Amino acid sequence: MMKVFKSREFLVLVLLVVLILSVATVNKAVLNPITLINIVNSALFLMLIAMGQMFVVQTRGIDVSVGAIAGISAVIFGFALNAGLPLPVAMLFALLTGLVAGSINAVGVVFVGIPPIIMTLGTLGAYRGFMRVLTGGSWIESIPQSIKSLAVTRFFSVPLMVWAVAALVVVVAVLLARIKAARNFYAVGDNYDGAYLLGINVKATRFAAFALAGLFSGAAAIVFTGQIGFVPMQTGNGLELKAIAAVVLGGVSLMGGTGSIWSAVIGALFLTTVDSMMIFLKVPGSWNNAVAGAVLLAVVVFDYLIRRSVRRRQLAARAAEMRRSEIEAEGAKSMPKSANKTLQPTEASS
Amino acid sequence: MKFASWLRSWEFMLAIVLAVELIVLGIINPAFLNIENLLFSTSDFVHVIIAAIGLTLIIMTGGMDISGVSVMGMASIVCGLSYVAGAPIELAVAIALVVGFAAGSFNGTVVANTDVNPLVITLAMMFLYAGIATGLPTLLDMMGFASMGPGGFEAYQYEGISGLPKHFTWIGTGGIGWIPNPLIITIVLAAAASWLMLGTRFGRYLKLIGVSADVARYTGVPVKRTLIAVYAINGFGAAVAGLVLTAYFTSARSDLGADALLNIITAVVLGGSSIYGGQGSVLGTFLAGLALGYLRQGLLALGITSDVVPVIVGSVLIGTVALKIGMSVLNTKRANRAAYAAERMAVSGNGG
Numbered sequence: 190m191m192k193v194f195k196s197r198e199f200l201v202l203v204l205l206v207v208l209i210l211s212v213a214t215v216n217k218a219v220l221n222p223i224t225l226i227n228i229v230n231s232a233l234f235l236m237l238i239a240m241g242q243m244f245v246v247q248t249r250g251i252d253v254s255v256g257a258i259a260g261i262s263a264v265i266f267g268f269a270l271n272a273g274l275p276l277p278v279a280m281l282f283a284l285l286t287g288l289v290a291g292s293i294n295a296v297g298v299v300f301v302g303i304p305p306i307i308m309t310l311g312t313l314g315a316y317r318g319f320m321r322v323l324t325g326g327s328w329i330e331s332i333p334q335s336i337k338s339l340a341v342t343r344f345f346s347v348p349l350m351v352w353a354v355a356a357l358v359v360v361v362a363v364l365l366a367r368i369k370a371a372r373n374f375y376a377v378g379d380n381y382d383g384a385y386l387l388g389i390n391v392k393a394t395r396f397a398a399f400a401l402a403g404l405f406s407g408a409a410a411i412v413f414t415g416q417i418g419f420v421p422m423q424t425g426n427g428l429e430l431k432a433i434a435a436v437v438l439g440g441v442s443l444m445g446g447t448g449s450i451w452s453a454v455i456g457a458l459f460l461t462t463v464d465s466m467m468i469f470l471k472v473p474g475s476w477n478n479a480v481a482g483a484v485l486l487a488v489v490v491f492d493y494l495i496r497r498s499v500r501r502r503q504l505a506a507r508a509a510e511m512r513r514s515e516i517e518a519e520g521a522k523s524m525p526k527s528a529n530k531t532l533q534p535t536e537a538s539s
Numbered sequence: 540m541k542f543a544s545w546l547r548s549w550e551f552m553l554a555i556v557l558a559v560e561l562i563v564l565g566i567i568n569p570a571f572l573n574i575e576n577l578l579f580s581t582s583d584f585v586h587v588i589i590a591a592i593g594l595t596l597i598i599m600t601g602g603m604d605i606s607g608v609s610v611m612g613m614a615s616i617v618c619g620l621s622y623v624a625g626a627p628i629e630l631a632v633a634i635a636l637v638v639g640f641a642a643g644s645f646n647g648t649v650v651a652n653t654d655v656n657p658l659v660i661t662l663a664m665m666f667l668y669a670g671i672a673t674g675l676p677t678l679l680d681m682m683g684f685a686s687m688g689p690g691g692f693e694a695y696q697y698e699g700i701s702g703l704p705k706h707f708t709w710i711g712t713g714g715i716g717w718i719p720n721p722l723i724i725t726i727v728l729a730a731a732a733s734w735l736m737l738g739t740r741f742g743r744y745l746k747l748i749g750v751s752a753d754v755a756r757y758t759g760v761p762v763k764r765t766l767i768a769v770y771a772i773n774g775f776g777a778a779v780a781g782l783v784l785t786a787y788f789t790s791a792r793s794d795l796g797a798d799a800l801l802n803i804i805t806a807v808v809l810g811g812s813s814i815y816g817g818q819g820s821v822l823g824t825f826l827a828g829l830a831l832g833y834l835r836q837g838l839l840a841l842g843i844t845s846d847v848v849p850v851i852v853g854s855v856l857i858g859t860v861a862l863k864i865g866m867s868v869l870n871t872k873r874a875n876r877a878a879y880a881a882e883r884m885a886v887s888g889n890g891g
Contacts, residue, residue, distance in 0.1 A: 251658070303860045304814055306603075306658070307804075314801045314853030321846035430662055443656040473677045479670025486649070486663035493653040 197440030197492065198451045205459050208466060216469045224465075226347055232461035233354050234259075234413045238428055239435040239453035240361070241291075241405025244398040246436050248378040249445030250305040252399060254294060255406045255432055256425035257316035262286040262410035264320050267329035267420040270336060284407040290316060291403015295396040313429065321422065329420040337418040350412055357408075362450050374398060378445025434485045435460050440492075459484075549811035553826040560830055564837035571840055577833075578717055582787050584832030585721045586611065586780040587799050588825060591806040592725075592732045593643075593776030595824045596769050597657075598807055599736070600748040601816025604646055604773050606661040607803065609668035611781030611796035614639045616672045618782060619700030619791025620679065628707045636778050642668055643774015647767035672793035699792035703785070711786025721783045725825070728776065733821040735772075745769060749816030801849065805856040806831055831855070 213219045238255050245252040265286040269279035290312070297308040342349040365371040373394040376384040385391045406425075414420055437443065438459055439452025463484060464477050472480075545551060565572035590607045597604050614635040621631035646664050650657045710720050736742035744765045747755040756762050785791045810827035812819030834855075835848050 297857060297861070301861050302864050303857060307808055307814065307860050308857060310801055310804055311853035311857035314849035314856075318846055318848065318850035318853070322844075322850070430665070433659075433662060434666070437659050437662075443659050473674065475673040475677060476670055478666045479674055482663045482666030482668070482670055486660070486667065489655045489659055489663065490649065490653060493655050 198449065198455050201439055201455050201459055201488070205455070205462060208459075208462060212466045212469050219466070219469050223346065226351065228462055228465045229458065230348050230351055230416075231465075232458050233350055234409050234416070235428060235431055235435060235461060236354065236454055236457035237357075237405050237409035237412060238425075238432040239439075239457045240358070240450060241402035241409075242429075242432040243436045243439075243441055243448060243450060243453040244374060244401045245305070246378075246433070246441045246443060247374045247445060247448055248395050248398045249381070249443075250298065250395065250398060251433065251443065252291075252294060252309045252402045253306065253429045253433070254290070254309040254313040254316055255402055256428035256430075257313045257320070258287050258290040258403050258406040259410045259413065259425035259428065260422075261290060261316050261320045261323075262407040263414050263420045263424045264323055264329060266410055266414050267332055268323075270332050271329070276335060280411055283411050284404060287403040287405070287407020287410065288400055289403070291400045291406070292396070294403070295399035298399060299392050299396045309429075324420075324422070328422060332414070332419055334418065336415050350415060354412070358450060358454055365450060370394075375446050378447075380446070431460060431481075432457075434481065438485055438488050550820060550823045550826060553810070553823060553830060557826055557830045557833070560833060560837070564833070564840070568837075568840055571837060575717055578722065579714070579719050580836050581725075581829070581832060582711065582719050582721045584802070584828070584835065585725045586784045586787075586796055587802045587806055587832065588725050588828035589728055589780035589783065590777050590796070590799065591803045591810070591824045591828055592729055592821055593773030594803060594807050595810065595812055595819050595821055596732060596736065596745060597773050598749075598812045598814055599745045599816060599819045600766060600769060601752070601814075602650060602657040602766070602770070603814070604643075604657065604661045604664075604770060605800060605804075606642070606646060606664035606668055607773060607777035607780075608796050608798075608800045609665045609672065610639050610642050610774055610777035611784065611799070612793045613642065613668045613672040613675075614778035614781035615785040615791045615795045616675055616700075616793040618785060619703070620675060622703060622791075623700055624679075628704050632707070632782060635782055636775060639778020639781070640771050640775045643777070644767055644771040646774065647770025650770060651763040651766040669793075669797070675793070699790040701790040703789060703791065708786050708789045711783055711789070721787060724779065724783060728779065729821055729825045732772075736821055741765065741768070746817055749818070801852060801856075802831060805852055808856060809859050 209219055209225075218224060238259060242252060242255055262283045266279055266283035269282040270276070274282070294305075294309055294312055297303045297312075298305050344352060373384065373389050374397075376387065376389055377391050377394045381391060384394075410424070413424060435456035436448065436453050437456070439448065439454070439456030441448030441452045460481055463480055467474065467477055467480065561572065561577070570576070590611065594604060594607060617638050618631045618635035621634050622628055626634070642664070646661055649655075649660050653660070710724075712720075714720055715723065736745065744755065744760045744762075747758065747760055748762055748765060752762055781795055784795045788795070806828040807819070807824050808814065809831065810820065810823030810825070812824065831852065834851070838848055838851065839845060
């Protein structure tokens with residue numbers, strides 16, 4: 190239990206509550222449950238993309254193409270629906286598109302050995318261009334409105350999509366806790382060579398991370414299309430960087446091996462809440478990016494300072510320990526030393 | 540011997556690729572090879588090269604700075620706002636350059652003093668600077684400077700600031716003889732950066748930090764100071780790129796250059812820099828930037844829509860790196876085989 194309170198995810202969650210409460214002192218409307226539900230609802234898209242990104246960052250990779258993957262999945266989803274395919278089949282197509290796009294990244298990174306940032310930056314351009322080629326640069330409208338009814342359906346005044354994503358998060362969290370292979374993501378990210386020596390299939394693990402990032406982006410595309418009812422060309426534009434910001438904010442280090450699915454969830458919630466709070470504080474929307482950047486910078490620098498002070502205290506403790514044992518050793522050594530000295534003359538005489 | 544190794548260098552290969560590319564595009568469309576046209580069409584993409592030169596120096600140290608694209612927009616809007624607020628254009632340009640330099644120094648200070656990945660830091664800075672650039676007009680209004688601008692600054696947020704003086708826009712649109720000004724600026728900056736890298740102690744430090752920051756520290760290299768300086772140089776370069784773009788478009792906008800990130804990093808990597816640090820050349824970046832820019836121009840001239848261009852640029856980026864990895868694997872294999880053969884010779888020589 191203590192561990193939960195000390196985690197970075199918890200720290201950001203507390204910051205989130207503090208943020209909402211302090212805005213509430215200025216504008217009470219924030220605390221309206223409907224407002225809070227709407228914030229969660231608008232965080233879903235980023236949250237799903239961030240969940241996929243989490244696996245990649247955890248294995249010490251980075252995927253800047255996830256936004257473009259979401260875009261291309263949304264386009265395929267729109268095409269499938271317009272072709273008259275039933276909703277579940279269209280969803281399957283969107284997920285498959287994401288999976289394939291993610292796997293292409295994985296092949297380049299894992300089997301060719303291209304650095305992740307270069308590979309995914311390349312596919313970012315390629316997927317986004319491909320998306321424009323597919324649609325001829327125009328939006329996909331006239332999507333059957335059955336998909337939109339999914340977004341407006343509410344149970345206990347909470348949208349169906351929120352329930353669905355919440356269920357997904359819980360299922361993924363349980364799976365990650367239950368499946369032994371899920372620990373491989375941590376091992377590979379923390380120490381690639383060590384994981385290899387332990388007999389972990391490092392290549393398969395990294396491959397899975399990139400493929401999962403694609404899959405989750407496909408899922409995000411379904412949510413996005415459902416929420417707005419058409420597919421604009423900008424779908425997912427710039428979200429790759431927001432998704433990285435979200436997972437880093439939530440406690441996944443780019444050096445790999447840390448963080449959890451909750452990092453992605455809480456990080457995405459935080460960034461979306463910051464955007465909404467700006468409205469309640471009547472700050473012009475043009476400042477959203479600046480605030481998001483300042484928050485991210487503050488959190489990573491603050492996190493560094495905490496880690497440094499912890500490390501310094503550990504080092505100081507170890508130094509004190511060593512000095513103490515040295516003094517003890519000095520006391521023990523002084524005997525043989527004097528014995529040595531007394532021996533010397535006898536050696537010389539013999 | 541030295542000549543032969545020069546022939547095998549990455550820069551020479553890039554020069555050949557550039558020449559072949561121009562010839563092929565010229566054969567398909569002879570109008571493309573008009574010298575004046577070729578020179579002046581560089582103005583469309585030299586901002587990418589200018590930003591890439593600074594990034595090359597940073598990537599030499601094993602670092603990364605993706606906030607340059609936001610600094611470009613920030614420098615542009617700062618220059619424009621200063622001008623409409625009544626500053627003479629020379630002062631406005633100087634303020635914008637100082638802002639770029641300061642933004643870069645700030646990046647460098649955080650990178651040098653923490654162990655946080657430079658990519659994360661500059662990601663945050665990218666959002667921060669982009670937000671400041673879009674929010675600055677409204678901030679000026681809120682702070683009570685509205686009276687200094689004609690009817691408040693807020694309108695400039697989306698419309699951009701036009702009506703900049705002629706002798707400023709001449710920097711972007713004019714030229715000396717056949718050579719357009721932006722290209723001259725690019726060449727001067729590239730030459731200066733090349734000299735920094737090859738002819739000064741600072742350049743040696745950059746490379747040493749890129750190979751191993753720890754070794755550099757133990758050797759007595761002022762690692763922190765060097766890192767702050769190189770990020771500051773990059774911020775300055777990005778500001779120059781933003782101003783050149785402003786002069787070329789004759790309008791100051793906060794989102795200028797925002798979509799250049801893929802092209803900038805592609806130019807650096809295609810130019811032969813390793814993102815793991817310790818390897819890179821400004822000349823390579825310059826040539827790669829030209830090759831990429833002309834590729835784009837040529838494709839557009841051939842009637843290929845601009846939608847397909849990022850697909851091709853992305854493929855070129857991935858292909859180049861895959862090629863380099865393949866070549867280094869082959870070289871290692873060849874070296875191993877040679878070593879094995881030499882070993883066997885030595886053993887059999889001893890036996891006989």
